[in-house]
Amino acid sequence: MRLARRRRRISDAIPSRLAYGRQHNAEAASARLDWGDRYCRILVWSLAAFAIAGKGFAYLGKSPLFVTEIVLLIGLVMMIQTRAIIASLLNLPALLLVALMALALYHTVPFVPVHGVDALRDSVLIMYALFAFVVASLVLQKPQRLIEALSFLRWFTGVFVVIGPAIYILNSFPGAFLPNIAPGVPILSVRAGELGVHLCGCALLALVGLRTTSWRWIAALFVAILLVASQNRGGLLAILIPVILVLPFTRMWGKGLMAGFAGIMVLGLAYAVDLEMPSRNAEQHTLGERPLGARQAVDNVLSLVLPAENRQLGDTRAFRLNWWQDIVNYTVHGPLFWTGKGFGVNLAEDDGHVVGSRDVAPLRSPHNSHLNILARTGVPGAALWTAFLGCWLLTIMACARTAWANGDENWGNLLLFIAGYWVSNLVNASFDVALEAPMLGVWFWCQSGLGLAAVATYRAARSLPAVRSI
Numbered sequence: 367m368r369l370a371r372r373r374r375r376i377s378d379a380i381p382s383r384l385a386y387g388r389q390h391n392a393e394a395a396s397a398r399l400d401w402g403d404r405y406c407r408i409l410v411w412s413l414a415a416f417a418i419a420g421k422g423f424a425y426l427g428k429s430p431l432f433v434t435e436i437v438l439l440i441g442l443v444m445m446i447q448t449r450a451i452i453a454s455l456l457n458l459p460a461l462l463l464v465a466l467m468a469l470a471l472y473h474t475v476p477f478v479p480v481h482g483v484d485a486l487r488d489s490v491l492i493m494y495a496l497f498a499f500v501v502a503s504l505v506l507q508k509p510q511r512l513i514e515a516l517s518f519l520r521w522f523t524g525v526f527v528v529i530g531p532a533i534y535i536l537n538s539f540p541g542a543f544l545p546n547i548a549p550g551v552p553i554l555s556v557r558a559g560e561l562g563v564h565l566c567g568c569a570l571l572a573l574v575g576l577r578t579t580s581w582r583w584i585a586a587l588f589v590a591i592l593l594v595a596s597q598n599r600g601g602l603l604a605i606l607i608p609v610i611l612v613l614p615f616t617r618m619w620g621k622g623l624m625a626g627f628a629g630i631m632v633l634g635l636a637y638a639v640d641l642e643m644p645s646r647n648a649e650q651h652t653l654g655e656r657p658l659g660a661r662q663a664v665d666n667v668l669s670l671v672l673p674a675e676n677r678q679l680g681d682t683r684a685f686r687l688n689w690w691q692d693i694v695n696y697t698v699h700g701p702l703f704w705t706g707k708g709f710g711v712n713l714a715e716d717d718g719h720v721v722g723s724r725d726v727a728p729l730r731s732p733h734n735s736h737l738n739i740l741a742r743t744g745v746p747g748a749a750l751w752t753a754f755l756g757c758w759l760l761t762i763m764a765c766a767r768t769a770w771a772n773g774d775e776n777w778g779n780l781l782l783f784i785a786g787y788w789v790s791n792l793v794n795a796s797f798d799v800a801l802e803a804p805m806l807g808v809w810f811w812c813q814s815g816l817g818l819a820a821v822a823t824y825r826a827a828r829s830l831p832a833v834r835s836i
Contacts, residue, residue, distance in 0.1 A: 402504055405444045406511055409501075410518045412437050413812065416805045417522070417564050418529055420555040424804045425548045430483055434494075434804040441500035454502035457818060459758040463495055466750040473743050474709040481710030488709040488730065491738060494807045501815030502822075509823045515816060516780065520577045523568040527583060530561050531590040534597075559798045560805055562594040562601025566608050566790040567783075573609070573616050574779035574786075600733075600797025607793050608786040615766075615782055686797075689719045689732050693741045697748075706744035713741055731802055735795035738802065755792065758814060759785060765821040777824050784817040 412433070415423040426433040445451060454460060470492040477485040505511050534556045537544065544552040568587055571577045594601045693713075696702050707716065714720050714729045731738045740748040762785045769778035791810040794800050801807045 402444050402448060402507060403511075405440060406504060406514065409437060409441065409812070410515065413809060414518075414522055416808060417526060417560065418533065418556070419553065420533075420557060420560060420805050421551050421803070422547050422553040422555045425551055430486065432804075434808060437808075438494070438496060438500070442496065445500045445503040448503040448507035450503040450506040451499070453506050453822065454499050454815075454818070457761065457822070459754055459761055459814075459818060460499070460502075462750060462754040462757055463498065463814075466747065466754055467492055467495055469743055469747050469750060470709070473706065473747070477708045477710035484712070484730075485708075485710030488742065488802070490804075490807065491709075491731075491735060491742075491802045494801075494804070494811050495814070497808055497811040498815035498818070501812050502819040505816065505819035506822060509827075512816070512820060512823060516576065519567070519571060523571050523577060524583070526564050527568050527586040527590055530556055530564060531586075531593050534558065534561055534593065557798075557805075558594055558598030559601040559604065559794045559800060561590070562598060562604040563787075563790045563794050563800075563806060563809070565590050565594060566605040567787045569605065569609055570612055570783050570786040570790075573612060574783045575617070576776070576779060576783060598798075600794050603797070604790045604794035608790045611789065612782060612786040616779070685719070686733050689717060690734060690737050692717050692719070693732065693737050697740050697744055702744055704744050704746060706740065706742045706747060709742050713738070717741075729799065731799055733798050735799070735801040738799075758817065759789070761821055762788075762817045765824060769824060774824070777820075781817065781820055781824075784813055784820065788813045788817065 412423075424432060424434060427436060455464065470489055474485050474489040474493075505515075533554050537552060537555060544554055547553045565587065569591075572579045572584075591602075591605055594605065697706060707713065712730050713732060717732075719732075720729075732741065736748070736751065739751050762781050766778040766781035766785070769775070769781065788810065791800065791806055791813070794806065795810075801810055
């Protein structure tokens with residue numbers, strides 16, 4: 367009976383369009399929040415801060431305990447008190463992930479005496495997966511938290527289409543000033559790839575029908591996507607690929623195609639009039655700094671399939687491809703097949719691909735999280751990583767298909783949205799140092815745990831008639 371009452375509350379709450387923080391009825395308002403509920407609120411607002419403030423929020427704290435590590439440590443304590451740890455492990459993706467984490471520890475611990483904190487810092491690429499188990503355990507303990515997560519996402523996607531691009535542009539204008547929280551790190555800092563991933567989440571939530579939209583919101587979304595298209599090819603693909611994959615599963619495919627056609631027309635018009643905004647150091651065109659304009663957006667799109675005429679775009683692609691090929695050569699075809707180089711070594715220096723001046727710390731890892739795992743853990747680590755990704759996605763989509771077949775459309779759409787947002791992170795991580803940092807790494811692993819918890823919750827609720835009303 368207790369389980370049935372929980373599922374009925376979920377059934378009643380999922381279609382709600384109320385803003386985050388206003389969805390509680392009189393009964394919920396009078397209920398006493400437990401520590402797990404309080405932590406969930408801390409976690410979702412931390413996610414919002416990572417998306418809006420970016421690296422500026424991640425730098426809060428003092429080495430080695432920054433805000434991410436503090437939130438994670440508290441989460442581990444909350445996970446233990448849920449008594450749902452075993453339940454969160456009873457699926458193949460979770461078991462594969464545990465094996466991958468064990469392998470990551472094996473490639474980290476021996477290097478700590480040599481590389482110190484750098485070894486621990488590099489290992490978070492995989493060890494932040496602890497967030498997945500924290501989220502899964504908390505949702506399994508109290509399924510109502512799945513509704514609170516959806517309410518937060520409705521609120522977040524409503525404001526991010528305006529706030530995210532505004533912060534990015536503020537950091538791009540010549541002479542823009544924001545106080546630094548660390549040398550060279552503004553207190554508000556959003557990168558183009560991060561912007562693209564979250565804009566994709568905004569678009570997907572609307573496409574699957576889990577949030578209402580207005581013409582102002584849609585217009586802001588299109589302008590923001592144009593901004594990403596002009597700045598970052600990885601961020602652009604992080605929007606396009608998941609949307610194209612998700613669209614056929616929704617009832618919005620017709621409207622989606624019309625919106626895409628309208629976007630192309632607007633981009634063509636902007637290209638014709640050479641619409642462009644000034645950007646920081648635009649005349650220097652150093653790596654990663656490009657004009658904010660339609661011509662740059664078109665150049666970026668064309669460079670995905672054609673040889674880049676723009677020297678900067680061509681050099682960027684060649685630099686990445688050369689480094690990636692070197693990694694494949696010394697692992698898949700070389701002596702580090704089984705071991706990789708471990709966590710802690712600076713791959714840019716060790717592989718001979720240092721960029722930037724001597725006054726700036728060189729990039730530690732390649733612009734590809736998947737190849738970073740290959741370089742550091744060898745083929746066994748890359749195989750476990752690939753197996754986890756494939757198994758997770760198949761699990762989510764199989765459950766979504768079951769939900770649609772049973773007439774539980776909103777359940778299927780919720781799972782589809784989580785999968786699409788998750789894929790967007792992976793696409794961006796194929797072109798940037800993304801999962802290695804908390805700004806997107808924490809989001810990715812929380813999405814991973816939320817998806818597995820949603821599958822477990824739906825499977826447990828299938829026999830209840832109330833689930834049909836979701």
